[in-house]
Amino acid sequence: MLVLLALGVSALGGCSSLQSSDSTLLGLITPYRIEVVQGNVLTKEQVALVKPGQNRTQVRDILGSPLLTDTFHGDRWDYVFTIRRQGTEPQQRQVVVYFDGETLKSIQGAESLPAERDFVNSIDNAKSSRSPKPLALTPEQLKELPVPVQAAMPASAPEGPVRAYPPLERS
Structure with a gap:
C-alpha cells in the first residue's frame, strides 16, 4: 500500500515537471493559445479628437461604444481594452x-495610451529576422548568366491571309 502511494506521488510530481515555466511542454512543444481581444482599441490620435464640451453622441462617434456603462454612475463611461496574443506580452x-x-467633462487614463503605430508594433509578433531578404546577385554571378536571345523583328508586312470584311452598317 505504501509503495503504491509513493508511486502515485512520484508520478504526479513528474507530471508537474513536464510543464516548464515558459508555457512549453518538455521545452519543445508550444500549445496553441487563442488570441483574446476585448474592448475598444484607443490610441492617442483618437483621444486627441475628443474635447471637453462635446456631447455623448460625438464622443461615441470618435471613441466607439464604451465597454462599461453603469446605471448607478450615468455620467461615467469606461473604455477597457485587453489583448492576449501568443508571442507578445498581454496588454x-x-x-x-x-x-x-x-457634455464631456474630462478623460482619465488617456496619457498612458500608445500612438497608433506604437500599438501596431506592440502586437506584431512577426520577428524582423524572419523577414525574407531580397535576392541579389554578385557581379560575378551576373556575368555568368546567359545572354538573352532577341527575336529578329520582320521588316516586311505581316504574313497571312488578307480578308475583306463587309461594312458593319448597310447603307
Whole structure:
C-alpha cells in the first residue's frame, strides 16, 4: 500500500515537471493559445479628437461604444481594452470618460495610451529576422548568366491571309 502511494506521488510530481515555466511542454512543444481581444482599441490620435464640451453622441462617434456603462454612475463611461496574443506580452488599458449631463467633462487614463503605430508594433509578433531578404546577385554571378536571345523583328508586312470584311452598317 505504501509503495503504491509513493508511486502515485512520484508520478504526479513528474507530471508537474513536464510543464516548464515558459508555457512549453518538455521545452519543445508550444500549445496553441487563442488570441483574446476585448474592448475598444484607443490610441492617442483618437483621444486627441475628443474635447471637453462635446456631447455623448460625438464622443461615441470618435471613441466607439464604451465597454462599461453603469446605471448607478450615468455620467461615467469606461473604455477597457485587453489583448492576449501568443508571442507578445498581454496588454490592458483603461480610459474613463466623465460627463456633466450630456457634455464631456474630462478623460482619465488617456496619457498612458500608445500612438497608433506604437500599438501596431506592440502586437506584431512577426520577428524582423524572419523577414525574407531580397535576392541579389554578385557581379560575378551576373556575368555568368546567359545572354538573352532577341527575336529578329520582320521588316516586311505581316504574313497571312488578307480578308475583306463587309461594312458593319448597310447603307
